[in-house]
Amino acid sequence: MKKISPDILLSKSPNDTIILGKIIAKNLKRGDLVALLGELGAGKTCLVKGIALGLGVPEDHLVVSPTFTIINEYNGKIPLFHFDLYRLDTISDMESIGYEDYFYGDGITCIEWADRIKEVLPDKYLKIEMEWKEENERIIKVSGENKYNNIANRIKEEYIKRFKKSEKEKI
Numbered sequence: 001m002k003k004i005s006p007d008i009l010l011s012k013s014p015n016d017t018i019i020l021g022k023i024i025a026k027n028l029k030r031g032d033l034v035a036l037l038g039e040l041g042a043g044k045t046c047l048v049k050g051i052a053l054g055l056g057v058p059e060d061h062l063v064v065s066p067t068f069t070i071i072n073e074y075n076g077k078i079p080l081f082h083f084d085l086y087r088l089d090t091i092s093d094m095e096s097i098g099y100e101d102y103f104y105g106d107g108i109t110c111i112e113w114a115d116r117i118k119e120v121l122p123d124k125y126l127k128i129e130m131e132w133k134e135e136n137e138r139i140i141k142v143s144g145e146n147k148y149n150n151i152a153n154r155i156k157e158e159y160i161k162r163f164k165k166s167e168k169e170k171i
């Protein structure tokens with residue numbers, strides 16, 4: 001695992017992304033919101049899977065992708081609300097779903113394609129930008145404002161440390 005620059009993480013496999021998801025989960029609290037941005041196949045769902053596993057959701061309870069449902073709820077140590085807005089037609093569908101109960105509820109909310117609901121997205125959230133680099137490599141940016149800035153820094157430090165350690169073990 002190498003660090004390209006302080007603000008960019010590199011994932012070299014789906015498992016690296018799962019590990020990052022688990023680290024993210026460890027650093028989140030009830031009521032926190034994660035916005036996932038990135039094109040098709042960037043690895044957003046893979047990362048949410050890591051977050052779910054990190055929250056203690058059993059692997060066999062996970063839906064691979066909530067493609068047709070918009071929202072899936074998982075019961076981990078903290079409830080996880082997983083939105084996939086790829087097929088969202090209009091913002092009023094968010095109202096019908098009752099998005100406020102999730103966003104401002106007592107669980108953790110993860111939103112794929114969060115840029116589609118700018119109108120109702122809270123102004124502070126953990127921002128995860130994922131970009132396809134090569135077949136198995138993804139560039140991941142983790143950032144946020146206010147308290148999410150601290151959370152983002154802790155996540156990045158832990159992820160980088162995690163891979164430094166395993167590189168040392170190889171020697």
Ligand SMILES: Nc1ncnc2c1ncn2[C@@H]1O[C@H](COP(=O)(O)OP(=O)(O)OP(=O)(O)O)[C@@H](O)[C@H]1O
Pocket residue numbers: 011012013014015016017038039040041042043044045046047065086112135136137138
């Ligand atoms: N380093 C990596 N991190 C995450 N996924 C990876 C990585 N390398 C390869 N992949 C593969 O890329 C695919 C990512 O799919 P995923 O469904 O997570 O993307 P997505 O961003 O949620 O796409 P969509 O917008 O279609 O929902 C998976 O098949 C996964 O195995």
Ligand SMILES: [Mg+2]
Pocket residue numbers: 044045046065084112
């Ligand atoms: Mg997805």
